[in-house]
């Protein structure tokens with residue numbers, strides 16, 4: 001600031017400072033700043049103005065000094081500063097007037113190279129069965145609904161039918177009272193009224209500790225169900241490891257050619273017999289393990305290597321625990337299995353099935369009210385139950401589960417709606433959310 | 442964080458093994474830094490001036506990929522963001538999704554207070570704790586700054602829960618801030634039209650601000666970059682929550698993209714994400730359908746990367762599953778699945794008290810224990826070693842058998858004949874099929890309890906003390 005200056009140069013200085021470009025500011029002949037805008041002055045503009053005015057005052061002070069006035073002392077006493085501030089030290093924090101245009105970019109995942117196996121359930125007359133249509137699951141190249149790769153098939157729901165009346169939550173039971181003694185009618189009902197894609201017939205009466213129904217008799221129920229509906233079916237045993245192989249063998253025999261899913265082969269029973277029944281009569285095998293990824297690998301490996309089950313005939317059930325009762329393990333177990341499969345673990349590249357009905361074991365789904373009096377009111381259970389089943393299934397759908405075994409018609413309807421929305425097949429009217437804050441609800 | 446092995450963190454530590462951090466060695470401490478179970482400030486020596494450079498460098502390396510943003514003050518302060526992974530099993534998710542429930546400034550005052558009280562009092566006992574919800578979002582539906590300020594004030598008088606101030610009008614937000622500035626509220630929201638003014642407010646009051654760019658990730662990033670340049674990184678991103686159809690699918694894609702980009706290292710977009718399941722109410726007129734759909738939308742974005750959300754339904758059938766799915770996703774997957782097998786005394790059991798059997802799956806065990814304890818039932822409770830599998834699955838899978846039960850009881854040195862007056866064991870209802878086997882194995886009377894431990898009190902009234910056969 002040693003440059004000599006004349007008052008006449010002031011105009012140039014102001015020009016350098018770009019004062020003219022400031023809206024609402026005019027410079028009069030006798031250096032009178034006229035700032036308009038008042039309270040409505042835009043804060044960014046006010047800041048910029050302040051900056052400019054300070055700059056001007058600095059230049060003025062310089063002129064003052066040239067005239068012999070100790071301007072620096074005046075500044076120091078006015079602002080409590082020891083030194084005359086230099087122009088460069090003034091706050092120059094950027095006052096942004098325009099958005100910094102930026103483009104969003106994100107990469108696709110590059111290590112999902114291994115597609116999930118496709119498995120078809122059910123066989124039409126052309127394929128030696130009698131189903132009107134088939135269901136194909138699997139085939140994914142990415143986590144479900146992700147933009148990295150198109151998901152080839154939507155999720156499917158198979159609804160539970162039992163070969164005897166069983167204990168059910170009240171909200172569930174209300175839907176089946178008229179068919180509870182007739183599995184064939186029950187099967188018809190879930191397909192006709194509740195939009196089930198498939199039916200699971202659970203032969204629980206075969207359990208020696210329940211009715212010990214002979215395998216042959218149980219097989220008749222399977223025949224009835226196959227007669228009653230023309231969708232693909234799943235056949236479940238009672239869960240008794242001694243009895244199930246025999247029961248599923250007989251069931252497989254009467255369902256020959258229908259490409260049913262036999263539920264299930266597990267490590268704690270004679271899985272070889274079940275695998276053989278599937279191979280002999282043209283069915284698929286559900287490979288069931290309990291929340292243990294290594295056990296799942298082992299069983300799949302045994303089914304493939306030891307029992308020669310072809311890859312396109314294996315579906316996994318890595319176990320579903322209900323929301324609030326271990327769903328965190330079930331979710332992460334499935335997610336890990338799916339990610340491992342996509343990244344190339346050939347022992348885990350199979351579609352998955354979930355016993356979503358397990359959600360009804362959660363007390364929140366069926367109890368009238370909380371057993372603990374410190375809890376807030378739990379509200380009506382007829383709404384609590386179905387949403388428990390929905391959220392349990394929905395979480396697992398995001399972890400990679402393909403097929404859901406379910407029980408309550410409302411749960412089935414909503415789960416289908418949300419999974420198909422995520423899948424991209426649900427059209428709906430567009431909703432403008434730009435002003436959602438003001439929405440009336 | 443930018444490093445992933447303890448060795449990389451160790452290089453920056455003082456290497457004296459002084460033990461101030463509670464670990465025996467600097468290396469052990471480094472391992473806790475990497476799994477984020479300890480904070481760098483726990484190492485007091487590194488805070489000394491001579492380590493300043495190392496501290497700063499390491500602190501930067503350890504910073505989570507997604508920035509952490511604080512809302513509220515005092516013990517109700519809520520942190521959001523702070524994540525380092527896309528999948529919970531890779532580490533864990535930090536700072537569970539914050540649930541804010543809306544009120545509006547055109548509500549009747551009495552209704553508003555009642556609603557706020559209901560929200561702040563809502564609780565659900567679960568595994569030793571209460572699950573609760575977190576915030577109040579005040580929506581300006583009046584368009585009137587004074588009305589809005591009055592509503593914010595009323596909410597503040599009623600609760601300490603953190604606040605979200607919702608309006609696109611800077612004058613309204615300013616009025617809200619004036620009354621609530623000591624509570625560190627979150628502003629909702631700056632958009633492409635009001636960003637300058639709302640940005641200035643965020644800076645002036647030093648509060649976090651949400652950036653709203655519905656289905657426009659370029660604009661979202663543009664706003665975030667601009668705000669960072671203006672001088673604030675206390676940002677929350679709202680890519681828009683469209684409730685239905687193809688728009689919903691796009692919303693899902695946007696959430697996944699934003700979080701992936703952030704975790705992959707794009708600092709410009711590495712902020713917490715907001716979901717607004719509230720919009721379900723714009724798609725459904727019937728309140729049950731709207732509540733259901735809102736719960737479903739909230740669940741999707743609790744699982745996939747929503748760090749904070751604004752909700753409307755306070756029906757228990759919406760709040761309970763929302764609370765549980767959040768707990769599901771944010772529970773640290775590294776925590777043990779099991780309790781130690783063995784005998785536990787609940788209350789002060791005597792020889793006349795019942796002997797109950799359950800599994801050592803932590804969830805099952807704590808549920809049973811809290812049901813018994815909260816109903817003041819004294820008993821002996823056995824956690825049988827089922828490898829941490831629940832009752833039903835363990836019976837099916839052979840991890841809960843008569844032999845296991847016998848072994849479990851014997852190994853704790855308990856003698857049913859001598860130590861009880863009744864020689865009776867109560868097995869879970871879901872293990873009913875083991876009754877005969879357990880009788881044979883233990884020689885004791887075996888009663889089948891209820892299928893759900895919540896029914897133990899009722900069951901006890903009818904079945905205890907046992908009638909001698």
Ligand code: SF4
Pocket residue numbers: 454455456457458459460461462463464465466467468470471483484485486487
């Ligand atoms: S306090 Fe710091 S210096 Fe001391 S042992 Fe722990 S990490 Fe090492």
